Amino acid sequence: xxxxxxxxxxxxxxxxxxxxxxxxxxxxxxxxxxxxxxxxxxxxxxxxxxxxxxxxxxxxxxxxxxxxxxxxxxxxxxxxxxxxxxxxxxxxxxxxxxxxxxxxxxxxxxxxxxxxxxxxxxxxxxxxxxxxxxxxxxxxxxxxxxxxxxxxxxxxxxxxxxxxxxxxxxxxxxxxxxxxxxxxxxxxxxxxxxxxxxxxxxxxxxxxxxxxxxxxxxxxxxxxxxxxxxxxxxxxxxxxxxxxxxxxxxxxxxxxxxxxxxxxxxxxxxxxxxxxxxxxxxxxxxxxxxxxxxxxxxxxxxxxx
Amino acid sequence: xxxxxxxxxxxxxxxxxxxxxxxxxxxxxxxxxxxxxxxxxxxxxxxxxxxxxxxxxxxxxxxxxxxxxxxxxxxxxxxxxxxxxxxxxxxxxxxxxxxxxxxxxxxxxxxxxxxxxxxxxxxxxxxxxxxxxxxxxxxxxxxxxxxxxxxxxxxxxxxxxxxxxxxxxxxxxxxxxxxxxxxxxxxxxxxxxxxxxxxxxxxxxxxxxxxxxxxxxxxxxxxxxxxxxxxxxxxxxxxxxxxxxxxxxxxxxxxxxxxxxxxxxxxxxxxxxxxxxxxxxxxxxxxxxxxxxxxxxxxxxxxxx
Numbered sequence: 001x002x003x004x005x006x007x008x009x010x011x012x013x014x015x016x017x018x019x020x021x022x023x024x025x026x027x028x029x030x031x032x033x034x035x036x037x038x039x040x041x042x043x044x045x046x047x048x049x050x051x052x053x054x055x056x057x058x059x060x061x062x063x064x065x066x067x068x069x070x071x072x073x074x075x076x077x078x079x080x081x082x083x084x085x086x087x088x089x090x091x092x093x094x095x096x097x098x099x100x101x102x103x104x105x106x107x108x109x110x111x112x113x114x115x116x117x118x119x120x121x122x123x124x125x126x127x128x129x130x131x132x133x134x135x136x137x138x139x140x141x142x143x144x145x146x147x148x149x150x151x152x153x154x155x156x157x158x159x160x161x162x163x164x165x166x167x168x169x170x171x172x173x174x175x176x177x178x179x180x181x182x183x184x185x186x187x188x189x190x191x192x193x194x195x196x197x198x199x200x201x202x203x204x205x206x207x208x209x210x211x212x213x214x215x216x217x218x219x220x221x222x223x224x225x226x227x228x229x230x231x232x233x234x235x236x237x238x239x240x241x242x243x244x245x246x247x248x249x250x251x252x253x254x255x256x257x258x259x260x261x262x263x264x265x266x267x268x269x270x271x272x273x274x275x276x277x278x279x280x281x282x283x284x285x286x287x288x289x290x291x292x293x294x295x296x297x298x299x300x301x302x303x304x305x
Numbered sequence: 306x307x308x309x310x311x312x313x314x315x316x317x318x319x320x321x322x323x324x325x326x327x328x329x330x331x332x333x334x335x336x337x338x339x340x341x342x343x344x345x346x347x348x349x350x351x352x353x354x355x356x357x358x359x360x361x362x363x364x365x366x367x368x369x370x371x372x373x374x375x376x377x378x379x380x381x382x383x384x385x386x387x388x389x390x391x392x393x394x395x396x397x398x399x400x401x402x403x404x405x406x407x408x409x410x411x412x413x414x415x416x417x418x419x420x421x422x423x424x425x426x427x428x429x430x431x432x433x434x435x436x437x438x439x440x441x442x443x444x445x446x447x448x449x450x451x452x453x454x455x456x457x458x459x460x461x462x463x464x465x466x467x468x469x470x471x472x473x474x475x476x477x478x479x480x481x482x483x484x485x486x487x488x489x490x491x492x493x494x495x496x497x498x499x500x501x502x503x504x505x506x507x508x509x510x511x512x513x514x515x516x517x518x519x520x521x522x523x524x525x526x527x528x529x530x531x532x533x534x535x536x537x538x539x540x541x542x543x544x545x546x547x548x549x550x551x552x553x554x555x556x557x558x559x560x561x562x563x564x565x566x567x568x569x570x571x572x573x574x575x576x577x578x579x580x581x582x583x584x585x586x587x588x589x590x591x592x593x594x595x596x597x598x599x600x601x602x603x604x605x606x607x608x609x610x
Binding site: 146 | 332359364365394395396397418419421422423424425427428429431432435451452454565567568586587588589590
């Protein structure tokens, strides 16, 4: 954790943010399962909950489903702040989701430049401008080239960060050996009040040690404990312990790399009874029986629950 | 055109298919403009019209908007067969679109494996299996890695082509110098009744000469005449004339390459009065004033109308 983090104490855009699944059952949101997952997270000690992120399968849900899921998240999160994902292909749909998030009581919104036609820098900047002009809710800029296929330049980061209302950047995975350099380069173009959160669970420990203020975490949305251990170690007197705690989870990170983190946490949630079988929206298919067996072995070995 | 094309005479999945824009005005479909574009295409001599493709901005429209646009296309296409795009991120939404297309009277549906989470081969095969089992409408497999970010292998082409109901493959651009080899390789894995249509207007002439049965065309959806000239030349006694006709359009192909074909045809449609200003769904922005000027010059130079 960087020195800058001290100035941001109490910001809902620092620390560990847990990204819950939105489990489906027979092509409808399993509201009971979702509410139960959120309640579990609320009691776990995570710093925030981000509903309807990539892990929350927001891209696959209708606006009506998303409104309902956002409300459920707020109803079951207790005193834990909730950020709501509002990404959509069309700007007017994004604004609809922003309004629903505000109405539900979110502390902020998470927005990625999702695309069908590849977007230009100008289009992405205008998207963030439109949203920040539309709402008073703080906005988390979600940089996820693996799903959006949009590549942010540092120059564009800087332009977007100047917009009033931009609260945080959720940045993509970085190699541990270059984390220090990368975090410094990103930090250099952001105003001090804008936080920097890492995504890509496998590299979170090294990114936190390199100065990120927070971790937008997939695994924390299903099994928060091991993520909390890493987070606490990174903020504690022996930050290097975060790396050791992360290395212990290597079997999990390998599964994430092989099958995508979403399919793996869905299989874990199903295995632990937190979600019904085949809880992903088709065309996404769950892991194969062999892959599930390997996942169950990792769950047992790592004591995930 | 290959010899195989003769066996497919009368198939709606050969020849020139025109992909109309779906112009928006104040974030709502401009139904009058869309119907006018379709009527113009119906009178132009194109072999089919494909509504709600990538150029039709289907990815940005709600299911209700898409149902309405599909109906309008059929109402205004006269005797020209209409294919309707049904792609969506969630399989159940695809099936909703398929049902609407069938109800409207489409001769077939166009389906791309659009993704948010990257899809596996198994997931894409299951998507096509689900759709072909759900409907009697012929399915055009839409391979568009530029927007779906999914890469088909020839093995997956072969597996999908075996499904009953697969009528055609819409394949991505290929370099003219490798077109013969590529078309032969694709043809080798497809049953004889499945047609092969090129997309990527700039390479259409060479792909037709290399044996493609049809051309799924962006420019034909807005200005059909130059595309019809290329198509007729390719099927005529001097097929090489298709290359000359295509070379003449080089200023247009350069604009497509620089800004994406959608933004350019939207600017052309606006320039020609076929669509209202700023007809693309935001966050997509139209061309800049300078880019529009260059486009207008190309329109004048090439006599597009």
